[in-house]
Amino acid sequence: MSSNFLVRKVAVLGAGVMGAQIAAHCANAEVSVLLFDLTAKEGDPNGIARKAIDGLKKIEPSPLATQDRVQYIEAANYDQHIARLAECDLIIEAIAEKMEWKLDLYAKVAPHIRPDAIFATNTSGLSINKLAEGCPAGLRPRFCGVHFFNPPRYMSLVELIPCHGTEPALLDDLETFLTTTLGKSVVRALDTPNFVANRVGVFSILAVMHHTQRFGLGFDEVDALTGPLIGRPKSATYRTADVVGLDTLAHVVKTMTDNLPDDPWAQYYATPDWLAALIAKGALGQKTRAGIFRKDGKQIKVIDLKLQDYRDSAGVVADEVAAILKNRNPAERFAQLRASAHPQAQFLWSIFRDVFHYVAVHLAHIAHNARDVDFAMRWGFGWSQGPFETWQAAGWKTIAEAVRDDIHAGKSMSDAPLPAWVFNVDGVHGPQGSYDAVNGALRGRSTLPVYERQLFPERVFGEMGSELDASGEAGRTLWENDEVRMWTLYDDDGKHVPILSFKSKMCAVGPVVLDGIIEAVGRAEKEYAGLVIWQPTAPFSVGANLKQIKPVLEAGDFVALEGIVAKFQQMSQTIKYSQVPVIAAVQGMALGGGCEIVMHSTRAVCALESYIGLVEVGVGLIPAGGGCKEFAIRTAEMAARTATNDPMIWLQNIWQSVAMGNVSKSARNAKEMGLLRDSDIVIQNAHELLHVARKTALGIAEAGYRPRLPPAGVPVTGRAGIATLEMMLVNMREGGMISAHDYKVSKAVATAMCGGDVEAGTLVSEKWLLDIERSLFVDLLRTEETKARLIHMLETGKALRN
Structure with a gap:
């Protein structure tokens, strides 16, 4: 053992x-x-x-x-x-x-x-x-x-x-x-200079630098081309170099210079003169506030080699090149780039071609298989696809022939021939594994027990996971409507704990999702031991679907709007008092109504990089899916364990956080803010989230789970609590920190959390607290300021301060 x-x-x-x-x-x-x-x-x-x-x-x-x-x-x-x-x-x-x-x-x-x-x-x-x-x-x-x-x-x-x-x-x-x-x-990785990610990633940067000069493009122009438009991070190439540090980049290049003298691309393993000059001046990038780019006030400047000085950064992509990049068919996209005479298109084809050439020649020397190269570039450099899967998606043989023809024509950075294996395969990724150039065979994934915890591991293009059926759908659907799917996996845990996932954009919560959650909990109570709410990709949920609320708001149908809020409250209470444990499995954003789902779950299991918050004040509203009610109950319970029995010790910080629309910077931070409970679980690896959530549901069920009974009476701070919190608002308004409408919204949050216009210590029911937050929410919807904030958020994606 x-x-x-x-x-x-x-x-x-x-x-x-x-x-x-x-x-x-x-x-x-x-x-x-x-x-x-x-x-x-x-x-x-x-x-x-x-x-x-x-x-x-x-x-x-x-x-x-x-x-x-x-x-x-x-x-x-x-x-x-x-x-x-x-x-x-x-x-x-x-x-x-x-x-x-x-x-x-x-x-x-x-x-x-x-x-x-x-x-x-x-x-x-x-x-x-x-x-x-x-x-x-x-x-x-x-x-x-x-x-x-x-x-x-x-x-x-x-x-x-x-x-x-x-x-x-x-x-x-x-x-x-x-x-x-x-x-x-x-x-x-193998013990070769710069290992896998830096070996390929730094060569890719050197290729970009080479072709930038060859085609006479500006650094800002290249960054516009080599960012999200081609599946790379927003920082693209030259901005990334500034963030990493130009001296650090030069050091990594020198490792290749010193250790790879016989490499077919050895002549390019050198720091360009212009880069060496910047380093010599101490312009090392972000850490020295100047490098390839420099910020002057609000204006971003970029070094211009012709001017030998900084100029305003523009970075415009030509219309015809932008049109090519919008083509969703990768085979057509690469064919069009290669055929175009535009320097930007030729630049893009050239940087892809030379990286394809490089990884094919070096696969046997730098990695155990093609999958490792692709994942190294995804995880280490933020590429949406690695070089081999990009090549395979665009048509393996067609690209191979194009690269070979460019090598013969002297257009590539090296005249090294493509390895023979390139023409003996139809791709490097398949259901059985990824190509191992040393052994000439497909190599499967690691069989380490730790990977059994990753029920949906990240896959490369061309690889089929055992968790998917022939149509590419995960698991077996138990029930669904237009915006949610209740489903289960085929393993033993799947017999007992189904999964609920949202199909709405950004997993937003509207009436159809609300109905779906209520229905799914009911089905789980009848047939299963628990339920996990989990999204295959982040976010968990960005909250209420404002687009679905907008037409009702514009029609002035406040009865219907109150009905939607009431349904939201019904959903959260259904989760809270479910007869089987409901586990919220969270990664990424859980905002507004998404946060309220988490707060009402039996237990939350959250990846560390979870960003949780009640952000309704940003659109002039208050949390009304039970969020304010939950804080009134939780702070009363905490106060009951102290000698002073004063909920304001906790309520003041919680109110301030909600009134400011604060979002946690991690799942652990969400615990500090009171959005997660001490009993909620934080894990480090998001790929293990579903595994841990299902096991948690089963463990709680095995312990003979019963939901807590509703509180017989919640002691609230009432008028005294509202007055205490309002004093802070008065100072902020007088200091010009908040507007009159901010004051109104934040006071509504205080009123809801303090239990309304009653004497301090009054015992109120959970329904009382829900009625107050719902009433205040609808009252705010009637104001022109909140309407303007909602519409501005929908149209621009940004908050309006009015």
């Missing part, structure tokens, strides 16, 4: 940008951390590490799921605390990318690492085998590379790289820890 690999404490060696943020993400996952750095020359010996920990609070987007996570990161220095490495189950070295520095550190720390601990280096491209040589022979079986991408909290990819002597079981243990505990997507 194998023993569990338990990580109680992690040591991170090096408190630089990556080391500190890796430490932060371990703390996000409830793993305590020792963060080491050199001893400070004066003052606090831990000053360097402590400064890095304090700096974590200032970074945006925050590496910390909640600000209190820093208390789980302990500052340390090598001189005083090196023996404490023996406390740690996993040691991650994350110092600067200098081989001699790393080897010197290994000699120092090796005697203090426990024989059962894992020692890993976070390097973006140095040889793991050369680094392993710096470890004592007894430590090498426990040594490997673990390459996090920046920023570690948000970037999914971690590359796991063994040395020649790494124990296979160690890699399995570490991959399991990275996947479930830290929520990462792991690609096992």
Whole structure:
């Protein structure tokens, strides 16, 4: 029987940008951390590490799921605390990318690492085998590379790289820890320069730079072409370089320069003169506030090589090229790009062609299979499709022939021939796996038990998952209407716990969804042990479907509008008092009515990156699907456990959060805000959400679940509570911070949460609280200001302050 690999404490060696943020993400996952750095020359010996920990609070987007996570990161220095490495189950070295520095550190720390601990280096491209040589022979079986991408909290990819002597079981243990505990997507890489993602990604950037110059395009023009229009992040190419740091990019390029002298593309592994000049001037990108781009006030400027100066950034895509990119047929799109004489079209064909060429030639040397290359680019560089699946989607043989013809015509960046295997296959991804160029066969996915938790793993184009039927639909439909589907999987858990998913755009909640939820809960009560509300793709729900409300509002049919709100309240109460557990499985946004579904569920299971909030005030309304009512009840229950019995201790902060329309910055932050309960579950890996939610439903059902009985009477703060909260509003209005209508809306929130115009301590029913919030909601709908806010949000997607 194998023993569990338990990580109680992690040591991170090096408190630089990556080391500190890796430490932060371990703390996000409830793993305590020792963060080491050199001893400070004066003052606090831990000053360097402590400064890095304090700096974590200032970074945006925050590496910390909640600000209190820093208390789980302990500052340390090598001189005083090196023996404490023996406390740690996993040691991650994350110092600067200098081989001699790393080897010197290994000699120092090796005697203090426990024989059962894992020692890993976070390097973006140095040889793991050369680094392993710096470890004592007894430590090498426990040594490997673990390459996090920046920023570690948000970037999914971690590359796991063994040395020649790494124990296979160690890699399995570490991959399991990275996947479930830290929520990462792991690609096992070969020990080649820059591994998989940076090898392909940096070549792609170098190809873009080469063809930018070749076709005489501006940097802003290229970024307009190489962003979302081709399935890449908004930061595109040159903006991404600025964010990463031009010096960091140059360093990664140098790794290729130094280690790949015989590569067919070696002549391009060099920092362009213009880039070297920017670095020499200290214009390193975002961290120095100037690089390829620079912000002057509100105006974005871009470097213009002809002018040798910055100019206003424009970045216009030609109409004919934009029209080609709108073609949904990838085969036609690539054919049109290749045939077009427009420089922008030729540029796009060229950058795709050269990356296709590059990955085909190098597949056998850099990755175990084509799937690993594609996932590395998705997870590490944010591409919507990796290069191999893009090629396959566009017609494998047609693209292969086009690339071959361009090589023969001298148009490609290298004259290396395409490998013979390219012409012997019809694609690299299929139902049986993805192409392994070394063995000339399809390689299936990992069989590690941790992946059994991912019921719907991410798939590459051309791969069919066992969770889909022949038509490509997931599971078996039990019941559906136009906007919801109640369905189940074919496994044993699926016999007991069905799933409810919304089909509406952005999973918005309108009358049809409300009816669907009520119906699904009723069916679950009759036939199943529980129900999970889960969306196959984020968001969980953006809240009420305003488009469906607009015509009723414009017609002035307030009776119908009150009926919709009443139905919303009926839905949330149906969830709350369901006779079987209803689990909300959340990733991404759960806003407004979506948040109220979560609040009324028996239990919420949320991925860490869940952004939850009651945001109705943004359109001049208040939460009226039971949100205000729930806070009145929860704060009364919390107050009953204290000596003072004062709900205002909690209610004031909750009211302020709702009145400001605040959204949590993580699921853990949602707990701090009171939107999630202590009993709600936060997990790191969103791909494990459905598995955990179904098991949670089954566990609660097995414990003999009964819903809590409605409260006999809820003591509310009434007029006194409203007056206390209104004092804050008066100061904000007098200070010009809020408008008169903001005042009206926020006071309505206070009135609903405080139980209305009654004496403090009055016992009211749940129905009373629902009636108040519904009445206030409809009253606000009657105002011209709220109507204007709703229409403005629908037309522009932005909030109106009036």
